[in-house]
Amino acid sequence: MSIKSNIDEINARKLSAAKAAGRSDGEEITLCAVTKTRTPEEINEAIAAGITDIGENKVQEIVDKYDKVNPVRWHLIGHLQTNKVKYIIDKVTMIHSVDSMKLAEEIQKRAAAHNVTMDILIQVNSAMEESKFGITTAETEDMIRGILENCPNIRIRGLMCIAPFEENPQDAAVYFREVRGQFDEFAKIDHERLDFKYLSMGMSGDFEVAIAEGSNFIRVGTAIFGARDYSKKA
């Protein structure tokens, strides 16, 4: 299967999942290609096939590939160390993995220095898995308040969630549903820098379940490019 035929197939599955869930906004659900370990050539092939947004989880990979990849929106979707914010502040469209005030304050500092407003998502770990980054749903409100008070160069655009791996993807629905419930609450608040638009949920194994639970931004790697080989350096 080629990258293009995989993308076409995922787009079709995305639309039918939305339709099955009674959603009329299937076309507006962003298919973000997760390009970690992939070469610039593979990424450009995906862009030629219609991909407009790509996600990387390591700062180093963004820096290494940035100049070799055709124009596209870059998303930082993995854990971000504060000392690396400076390398990506002028490269990414949105940071999906904000999970501490310390990180938000560093993003604030770097965004202010570049005179930009950075769009971010708060990463919520609704399953409270020890192995995953993200804050608990109970902590979300405090973090949002902290960012609105202390980080004038950050605009909060929504929430991101990585569900636990489930043998049956349907079992992830409960975690997505909790984050969606929070999303809907914050989306009601009228504030210039709390402009909820993106609910980033769903990967290769569970994106249809995430769409049924309201996701409008799916992050798909394996189903587009095949299995990752971490021994091969991109």
Ligand SMILES: *Cc1c(COP(=O)(O)O)cnc(C)c1O
């Ligand atoms: C790797 C990754 C994905 C994509 O996972 P696949 O199972 O390959 O689709 C999505 N989100 C995050 C945060 C990731 O690190």
